[in-house]
Amino acid sequence: MHNVAKLLKGKKGGWYQSERDTAALLQTVVSARSGKPLLGDDIWYILQLTWVTRARDHWRKLKVPALLRLFPQQKSVQKPSRDAGLQEALEAVSLPKRVAKAAAKTTGIVNFRGTWRNSSRAWCEENAPELRDIIRESRRLPANDRERLTLAVKIDRLPRIPSPSRSANASSGNILTPLVACLDPYSRFPIVNGRTAVQALLGKLGLSGRNLKEQVRGMTGLIGRFGISNSFMLDVLADRIKQIAPKLNVPIEVRIVAPGSGSALPDFDTSEREYLRQAGTLRYRHRHNKMTTALKKIVHGFKLTQGTNPDCRWDVLVEHYETTGHDLLLEVKPDPEKAAVRIAIGQLLDYRRFVPRPATTDVAVLTIGAPNKLYRQLLLELQISSIWFTDEDCRALDGEGPFWEALEESLPTSTKR
Numbered sequence: 001m002h003n004v005a006k007l008l009k010g011k012k013g014g015w016y017q018s019e020r021d022t023a024a025l026l027q028t029v030v031s032a033r034s035g036k037p038l039l040g041d042d043i044w045y046i047l048q049l050t051w052v053t054r055a056r057d058h059w060r061k062l063k064v065p066a067l068l069r070l071f072p073q074q075k076s077v078q079k080p081s082r083d084a085g086l087q088e089a090l091e092a093v094s095l096p097k098r099v100a101k102a103a104a105k106t107t108g109i110v111n112f113r114g115t116w117r118n119s120s121r122a123w124c125e126e127n128a129p130e131l132r133d134i135i136r137e138s139r140r141l142p143a144n145d146r147e148r149l150t151l152a153v154k155i156d157r158l159p160r161i162p163s164p165s166r167s168a169n170a171s172s173g174n175i176l177t178p179l180v181a182c183l184d185p186y187s188r189f190p191i192v193n194g195r196t197a198v199q200a201l202l203g204k205l206g207l208s209g210r211n212l213k214e215q216v217r218g219m220t221g222l223i224g225r226f227g228i229s230n231s232f233m234l235d236v237l238a239d240r241i242k243q244i245a246p247k248l249n250v251p252i253e254v255r256i257v258a259p260g261s262g263s264a265l266p267d268f269d270t271s272e273r274e275y276l277r278q279a280g281t282l283r284y285r286h287r288h289n290k291m292t293t294a295l296k297k298i299v300h301g302f303k304l305t306q307g308t309n310p311d312c313r314w315d316v317l318v319e320h321y322e323t324t325g326h327d328l329l330l331e332v333k334p335d336p337e338k339a340a341v342r343i344a345i346g347q348l349l350d351y352r353r354f355v356p357r358p359a360t361t362d363v364a365v366l367t368i369g370a371p372n373k374l375y376r377q378l379l380l381e382l383q384i385s386s387i388w389f390t391d392e393d394c395r396a397l398d399g400e401g402p403f404w405e406a407l408e409e410s411l412p413t414s415t416k417r
Contacts, residue, residue: 004244012236019109022108024105025049028098037132038128040124045070049107059086059107080092113170116161123159130154141185141188149402151189152211153212173212178191187229190220218326219234221359222248226248228241288332298395302319314329314347316332321407324360327361330387332367333365334368335369336372345365345384365384365386379401
């Protein structure tokens with residue numbers, strides 16, 4: 001199993017830390033400014049805190065000027081001398097203590113091209129209400145990715161940023177996704193900009209030319225897997241992940257290992273033990289088979305397969321179920337009770353390692369009737385969607401979560417709720 005986290009060494013490790021420190025700075029600055037409405041100019045200076053230049057002391061041109069505009073000084077401030085360091089420059093001005101502490105670290109994420117830097121200022125003024133909403137929503141993103149996809153749509157709907165001569169333009173995602181990534185409390189919103197390595201990774205994932213929602217969905221699918229713990233790791237290691245991407249989509253070989261003598265009997269929650277007892281009954285098998293038969297009628301036009309290895313019998317794999325070519329792995333449980341959901345979670349996370357394309361396989365639980373709200377929330381937090389037949393007739397589907405929404409888009413209207 002690949003673990004790309006071990007690649008965060010040397011310069012990569014320093015770059016990764018600077019991105020994490022940039023996120024801490026942005027969160028601190030926006031929090032400190034929360035009592036005052038952000039104008040378009042304020043938003044432009046906040047965006048400037050994500051920028052770097054090729055110069056090692058880019059803080060002189062970008063960070064310190066931005067902070068002085070976001071936190072106006074009571075007295076005039078002299079421009080730091082050429083020999084002054086960052087800490088000295090910060091000590092010479094008056095900033096909130098927590099802002100000054102966060103600003104003292106090396107920060108900055110993207111070398112946003114000079115062509116767009118000045119013209120983006122007017123763009124921020126023109127789109128200030130929408131940008132304020134995006135900043136507010138970024139700070140409130142939950143663990144599940146549904147709101148991230150909604151936010152990606154909002155970003156994509158913004159007008160493109162024109163060059164000073166208006167002969168070219170840049171996408172709103174180029175300037176905004178580093179900011180959203182920094183403000184995301186769970187660090188799951190990916191940085192989707194024009195950097196060569198990022199674009200190459202999108203190409204390897206089959207996401208080049210896709211809209212931002214599809215690109216965000218595809219890239220967040222890697223977070224939490226293969227040692228990729230957050231969006232900053234995904235950004236810093238984009239070039240390396242691109243190189244090993246074909247290997248990530250190779251299933252693990254299933255090997256049946258004989259049990260050792262004297263192995264301890266596992267403990268089960270009482271409800272799980274009872275559920276496993278019921279799973280062996282004729283009624284359970286009848287309802288399970290009814291569900292898979294009904295699913296084939298509803299999800300027609302797709303190739304559906306099941307696991308045949310005795311040690312890895314996944315229920316249903318819907319191949320190329322959505323526009324970016326991902327597969328959808330379904331664990332079928334007739335009853336939506338908590339024991340069934342708990343068991344399904346373990347099965348999905350286990351089985352996904354062995355499917356034909358593990359890196360591009362999404363996961364969902366399929367039940368008759370919806371699981372209760374508490375367990376649907378658990379599934380969403382684990383990036384697992386919940387799909388259910390609306391009644392025992394199994395004629396129509398409903399669901400919750402980004403993978404259900406992607407599947408729903410491709411279903412005939414007659415099969416929806």
